[in-house]
Amino acid sequence: MTDIQDSASGDGPATQLLVCVKCRRGRDMPPDGRRPGQALYERIRALELRPGISVAPVECLQNCDHGCTVALRGGDDKWTYVFANVDEADHPQMILDGAARYHATSDGLIPWRERPEHFKRNCVARIPPMTLPEEALND
């Protein structure tokens, strides 16, 4: 099983970077059949990962009109984020830098000034932590 808690590093629950590998970025399939999402995943995997961060391919995050798409999650105490319009050539290192900043937080909220510009402009959704206090949800 992929249990983020189980693979936690010493400094908190592990961060999982999910990459939609089926993404065609709204286009017809390229002649060689290699999807932009798969290329994005492979390029990210070829880079050095910080401790506590893992990368997982996912078959469709269903943000098909605005791909490529990645998501960041990190256990029950953190917001989960989904980012769109990721470019497989230009953005792999930026995504990993953002993942490292996400990993360094306790709640998933990267301080605005530290947030990659792409994250600021291309967040399509976020999901609250599982452990958000009931009072905060139902104030």
Added chain:
Amino acid sequence: MTDIQDSASGDGPATQLLVCVKCRRGRDMPPDGRRPGQALYERIRALELRPGISVAPVECLQNCDHGCTVALRGGDDKWTYVFANVDEADHPQMILDGAARYHATSDGLIPWRERPEHFKRNCVARIPPMTLPEEALND
């Protein structure tokens, strides 16, 4: 704490319907200051909820350009879904019907033919289950 597992009904983990109550649907604030997202939340809460389904307000799901926005989650074994373009007047019952269909699944995947039309056309993202087998993620 809001732990979906803790509030599980007899037929599986509870389903949580998250409603973005801060949504202005990309418009200026209405003169009375009542946001469409807050109105959506209140109208959903006024309807009868099926057993096992709870509704929680959330301050910003960050799908601001395509609100109103709701999300469905239901424990570690289910996909989490985010749906956009929800109308506070027309859609509350449809959202609850969709939530009931989601609740009836084991993995969050509502069969396509049973899926509300709005869900088919307005899914902005989905997040895989926490317990998705590693093999499925890394095939």
